[in-house]
Amino acid sequence: MARGAQARGGLVIRPWTSGDLAVTGAGSVTSLGPGMEGLLAGWTEGVRAIAAIRRFSTERLPVHLGAEMPDPPGPWPDGLRGAAHLDAAVEEALAQSGLSADSRTLVLVATTKGFLDDGTGSEVGGSAADPGTPARRIGARFRESECATVSTACAGGTAALVLALARADELRRGAFDAILVAGVDLLSDFVYRGFAALAAVDPAPCRPFDESRAGLSPAEAAAAVVIETAGRARARGAVPLGRLLGGGLSSDAGHPTSPDPEGVGLARAIRGAMARAGAEAADLGHVHAHGTGTVLNDAMEIRALHRALGAEAADVPLTTLKGNIGHPFGAAGVVEFAASLAAVRAGALPGIAGLDAPLRGIDASSRPRAVRSGAFLKVGAGFGGFNAALVAEGALP
């Protein structure tokens, strides 16, 4: 059971320390629109922002749905739509945190294809498709920065947050003032045709963890969170939205692309995250699953949760945002983490949009439920058998 002090209205895994990694700002743009407020409202209300794709033709393909962000106001920086979206997400996070441009900042960006955005081929191999472009763009905001781009497929967003935790000592000893973790990926013709070729796209809006699930809904998003030590945040007067407690990464090493259907590798990542956080299953208020909606992923994820958490896995409320905004690939982990923090802060855990007949072995609902604890587990998995898990704790209302 949970140890430590009692938080307002819920359990905490351990008392806060000044060296904890606090999240002091979050921002996002998704198919639900710009801003965390709209994201939480849409998630809570069960809005399905997955529709016929407008930006390119799917006429010759067997599937036609995706989750596109509304076009940002122009002109776009360097003509890049993705840069405009990422800027909006970063600016929202920075405004909330109050972090100044004078800060020495470690920038970690998760992406698979950078700002690659078209289907004409003109961007393929160009700077828009350089996965380093988004990180360099964010880094240039700060007087002093170090940038890294994490490209561990669809586990990349969660992996970037785990990497932030792994570099916590650099924050604690003052090498950096803050870590900005962002995720961005666009729904391009390039990517959509690939997922269609893999027969991984649900012809209808995706239905994560439902018996009738038939694939993912390709999507795009940009998201960012600002992380600093709790001591520094307190000294600046910043309000922590939550804290990162423990992370784990693993590889299945079983197949060049497919995950291990038994979830052994993902379970190992989850066990690592739980152990480093000092958490047990009963401490968790929810699991924010990867939940792509593919037949293989969702079944694998349930097996992994049971392997790692035991029978109690069936009693931890499980949710995912993907039924609302689809799967934004490398950005997924960051936007879903930010959404979980927002949900905890609001005191209500949104359900899974599109869920009608939940798979066995999980506690999932299509409706919002009261948050029972601020602690949560964020899970990510990607092509190639890469797994990431993060235990965090959101600030309760």
Add this chain to the structure above:
Amino acid sequence: VSLPVRIEVVGEAGASPWPECGLPPSTRMDDGTRRAIVAADRALREAAASGHRLRDSERTLLWLAREEGSIAVDREYWRTAATEGGAFASPALFASTLPSAAAAVVALAFGLRGPVLVVTGGGTAPSRPPRAVARSLGADYVVAVVIGPDSSSASVESVGTGEASE
């Protein structure tokens, strides 16, 4: 030989004998990844010869840096996807357009089941992680692979004792 060892393979990977590993030489992969497999095999052998055989593959961090992402495969895939509205896009090539595809192949070749981090992008792909990163993820060793346009390298480094086994 003492750690870290670092092996670089330059030019055509096909000129090097294919190592005994978990993948047959016929496995589809780009030339940079093929060079990386050859380099990693030699680095792991040299490390083992110096008394640093990786005892626990789950406690080895695989760090893969790829500055140029997956540009060559991107172009090859797009040639299959650009016609007929994408009706003939190659699923195998699409999967290889992820910069992390190389890490999946290296992990598979050597049975590396520990943490994996893939860093990409011009100027944002450090060739090795800070030691503290490996230790905080419970790793005792780091296998760091760097894939460049004309050469690939692999190094094996001991980072001391990570966390106790879980």
